[in-house]
Amino acid sequence: MGAGALCHGVLPRCPRRVGDEEGFRYVDFAIRNLAKQFDRFGARRDELEIKVFGGADVLPVPATTSGKRTVGQQNWHTALEILQQERLTVIASDVGGLVGRTIEFDTGNGEVLLRRLLQMDGQPW
Numbered sequence: 001m002g003a004g005a006l007c008h009g010v011l012p013r014c015p016r017r018v019g020d021e022e023g024f025r026y027v028d029f030a031i032r033n034l035a036k037q038f039d040r041f042g043a044r045r046d047e048l049e050i051k052v053f054g055g056a057d058v059l060p061v062p063a064t065t066s067g068k069r070t071v072g073q074q075n076w077h078t079a080l081e082i083l084q085q086e087r088l089t090v091i092a093s094d095v096g097g098l099v100g101r102t103i104e105f106d107t108g109n110g111e112v113l114l115r116r117l118l119q120m121d122g123q124p125w
Helices: 027-041 071-085
Strands: 050-054 090-095 101-105 112-116
Touching: 027 071, 050 071, 050 101, 050 112, 071 090
Parallel strands: 050 090
Antiparallel strands: 101 112
16 A cells, blocks of 8 residues: 554543544554554555554653553553554564664655664763
């Protein structure tokens, strides 16, 4: 098809019914919306190439013994959960950790170039 899509959710789950403008910042909303869009284009879900990146804890987070996940962890866990519910198979991923990422996504061929961010001193994390 030569079609592609990208979402950049900042929070894991949409707390209530919202419109598209507000909903796209939530991982669950954005993934479900993209799945519906590809359905409308006639794409078969088993033919889609799903790649997941991000969810790093790039801001200082105090250590906790509660076992509660950080927002970054919640985001990528939610993404994988929703993708599974939507019967979409992940073929590549790079998630979590403490290092931010940038990606370049070629929607024509599906290739993703991932770069890890550097510390202030120019060294890799």
